[in-house]
Amino acid sequence: MKKYIFTESQIKSVIDRTISEQTQDLNWKKGVQCFLNKLYKAQLPIDGLHGEQTAKLITKLQTTKGVYPTDGVWGPDTRNKLSKQEVDMLDDCMSEYGDIMDKGIHGLKQIGKKLSSMF
Numbered sequence: 823m824k825k826y827i828f829t830e831s832q833i834k835s836v837i838d839r840t841i842s843e844q845t846q847d848l849n850w851k852k853g854v855q856c857f858l859n860k861l862y863k864a865q866l867p868i869d870g871l872h873g874e875q876t877a878k879l880i881t882k883l884q885t886t887k888g889v890y891p892t893d894g895v896w897g898p899d900t901r902n903k904l905s906k907q908e909v910d911m912l913d914d915c916m917s918e919y920g921d922i923m924d925k926g927i928h929g930l931k932q933i934g935k936k937l938s939s940m941f
Contacts, residue, residue, distance in 0.1 A: 878894065
């Protein structure tokens with residue numbers, strides 16, 4: 823049997839990375855739930871959990887948009903079928919619930935829109 827010796831900083835690094843990934847995923851799912859609530863005037867709890875209600879609304883969206891397979895799982899195929907207005911709505915939700923990168927990207931887009939309207 824092999825024994826592994828890890829330093830405290832190595833263990834902390836692994837734990838921090840794992841927690842960060844889980845938090846980013848949770849925030850991303852909250853953004854999707856916010857979007858689905860706005861799109862369908864639903865009452866999903868914005869908890870970041872991919873429950874039955876969330877899956878049903880994603881399946882409904884996938885069916886409406888012609889995404890195959892309609893599996894109730896949000897992915898790039900689902901996002902790519904959104905209209906410009908829907909993408910803006912999703913971006914607003916990601917800005918509200920997403921991680922720092924989502925918030926930063928949203929802020930830059932807003933600045934770009936303001937600048938383009940000035941010229």
